[in-house]
Amino acid sequence: MxxxxxxxxxxxxxxxxxxxxxxxxxxxxxxxxxxxxxxxxxxxxxxxxxxxxxxxxxxxxxxxxxxxxxxxxxxxxxxxxxxxxxxxxxxxxxxxxxxxxxxxxxxxxxxxxxxxxxxxxxxxxxxxxxxxxxxxxxxxxxxxxxxxxxxxxxxxxxxxxxxxxxxxxxxxxxxxxxxxxxxxxxxxxxxxxxxxxxxxxxxxxxxxxxxxxxxxxxxxxxxxxxxxxxxxxxxxxxxxxxxxxxxxFSASSSSLLAHDQTSISWLDKQTPKSVIYVSFGSIAAINETEFLEVAWGLANSKVPFLWVVRPGLVRGAEWIEPLPQGFLETLDGRGHMVKWAPQQEVLAHPATGGFWTHCGWNSTLESICEGVPMICQPCFGDQMVNARYVSDVWKVGLHLERKLERGEVERTIRRVMTEAEGQEIRVRIMILKEKLNLCxxxxxxxxxxxxxxxxxxxxx
Incomplete structure (x- = not known):
């Protein structure tokens, strides 16, 4: 357009x-x-x-x-x-x-x-x-x-x-x-x-x-x-x-981090709206315990996922070393992990069905513009406010408000990706997407x- x-x-x-x-x-x-x-x-x-x-x-x-x-x-x-x-x-x-x-x-x-x-x-x-x-x-x-x-x-x-x-x-x-x-x-x-x-x-x-x-x-x-x-x-x-x-205009040229284009070739092999895309932005950091709860929640949800793990995301780790031995192999190709992804392309991809986000303002807008329902996990600053608006005002996402625990993660992913509630959110965000295009x-x-x-x- x-x-x-x-x-x-x-x-x-x-x-x-x-x-x-x-x-x-x-x-x-x-x-x-x-x-x-x-x-x-x-x-x-x-x-x-x-x-x-x-x-x-x-x-x-x-x-x-x-x-x-x-x-x-x-x-x-x-x-x-x-x-x-x-x-x-x-x-x-x-x-x-x-x-x-x-x-x-x-x-x-x-x-x-x-x-x-x-x-x-x-x-x-x-x-x-x-x-x-x-x-x-x-x-x-x-x-x-x-x-x-x-x-x-x-x-x-x-x-x-x-x-x-x-x-x-x-x-x-x-x-x-x-x-x-x-x-x-x-x-x-x-x-x-x-x-x-x-x-x-x-x-x-x-x-x-x-x-x-x-x-x-x-x-x-x-x-x-x-x-x-x-x-x-x-x-x-x-x-x-x-x-x-x-x-x-697309923003990819102003990224401070190099994009991993395998994200797109991996998405190309997935069915429409089946993948949850996970990215917590360019600054947020989590500890090793939280990282493992996210990993197991994603694995147990049985939903295909594309996960951006930025070097430095996990405090005290270089990259994904804290994952248990053989973790990725057990997923049988259902998960793909990269250091950074071309986010706008990922959100616009037909295979992407949900976005687990820190709710930075750019990410929130990009998700609404592509009609992708959100799971909100704000880390600091304005993200808290954006998450509340996404979940309670525009009603286009779910707020992960309790502490990161694999059971909670798994349930929330399923609610958005496979259950009726997620379907209703998808209808609302598509209406909002149309409104934004008309502006x-x-x-x-x-x-x-x-x-x-x-x-x-x-x-x-």
Whole structure:
């Protein structure tokens, strides 16, 4: 489906946009997809990026790339404590980012290049608002999470005042009346030694977003109307829900990990809708006991499975060594394990019938777009909120809420893959999939939001 119509004949708009992604996989993908969408609408694109997790410029010959020094030591450049990492990056990138941006602006004047219309940064780069203002440049933010989960982060000060933090296990099932349909255990937790820093990071990003020139969402009205309405009341800035981005272009070229194409040849041999695809994203980690419960639950379900075990997924193991001797052989070809898979292709494959996911926002959107029912196993942050919406609001998946235990795993897989309940979920997600497809064509809500975004950028 080419939702961009004739526009990528690329009428030159004569304006350049500077984009600055956050260097994490779930943030780089949507930012580079957005860059492609805007490029196809005639803008020239420059990507400023850190050395840490830098994208591969050779995949994007049509963009200009400028790398900045982030001065991270090897210990600092770890995703073990995301809060520490993001907080440090917001300090260490200020000067190099400012110098890079100032240079790009002065080059325009000296070499009479096309003028820079605005800066688009990931919302977590909160320091960029002050830099943009000092250089008289408008800054639009990209939020890569769902609107619903953002509203929960934005409510941290209120939740804090009301005594929700630190979250107590005894309260975990209680509803959060300020944020229906959430329960206390759905409030985003981010494992960190620096709780104060987390709250400061969230507050800074939210406050700097409030004074930005606008916000782009990888989401859409037809999925998150209530949350978008609430956002608009609390944040009086222009907003552009133009998602799902990946439906414009595929994301595989911005992956930081190499894809294993055997996933597809293995799927080709399976019957339609028979396979459960299992992937917990690019950051989550589980311990060896949990890993084995997942393995036995998958094996005992008798359902064919494609399982992405990223090196580093199992704490303390290189890859799949903790599996018992001969485990894969006993499956008789019913299971296939890879280090990383081309997820969009896997979800679009006719053999894929379910997705056991950590509920990162990109994965959630991709699953809905392909009409694949989900088993939700959120690990941290916004994933908790996404999982609650998938299971309780859109009702397109089941939430694996208790601790990982093989019997529970086996039952949940069967409920989704082979029982009547799974069939009902499949009907609902197919209806939602159709709705999402309509948003992107002329007259659809995301199509119109994209048109408004382009006019808005051209008005600077």
């Amino acid at each position: 080419d939702v961009l119509g004739d526009s990528h004949i690329h009428q030159k708009k004569g304006r350049r946009l500077i984009l600055f992604p956050l260097p994490l996989q779930g943030h780089i993908n949507p930012m580079l997809q957005l860059a492609n969408i805007l490029y196809s609408k005639g803008f020239s694109i420059t990507i400023i990026h850190t050395n840490f997790n830098s994208p591969n410029p050779s995949n994007y010959p049509h963009f200009t790339f400028c790398s900045i020094e982030d001065s991270l030591s090897e210990t600092e450049a770890s995703t073990a404590d995301l809060v520490a990492l993001l907080s440090l990056l917001n300090v260490q990138c200020v000067v190099p980012f400012r110098n890079c941006l100032a240079k790009l602006l002065s080059n325009v004047e000296e070499e009479e290049k096309e003028p820079i219309a605005c800066l688009i940064t990931d919302a977590t780069w909160y320091f960029t608002q002050a830099v943009a203002e000092s250089l008289k440049l408008s800054r639009i933010v990209l939020r890569t999470n769902s609107v619903s989960s953002f509203l929960v982060f934005a409510a941290f000060p209120v939740l804090s005042q009301k005594g929700y933090f630190p979250i107590r296990d005894s309260q975990s099932e209680a509803p959060v009346p300020e944020l229906p349909p959430l329960r206390v255990k759905d409030i985003p937790v981010v494992e960190t030694c620096y709780r104060e820093t987390l709250h400061r990071l969230v507050t800074e990003a939210t406050n700097q977003m409030k004074v930005s020139s606008g916000c782009i969402w990888n989401s859409l009205q037809d999925l998150e109307l209530a949350s978008l309405t609430k956002f608009h009341q609390d944040f009086p800035i222009p907003m552009f829900p133009i998602g799902p981005f990946h439906k414009f 992107l064509i002329q007259g659809g809500s995301s199509y119109q939001s994209l048109e408004s975004l382009i006019s808005y950028i051209l008005s600077f």
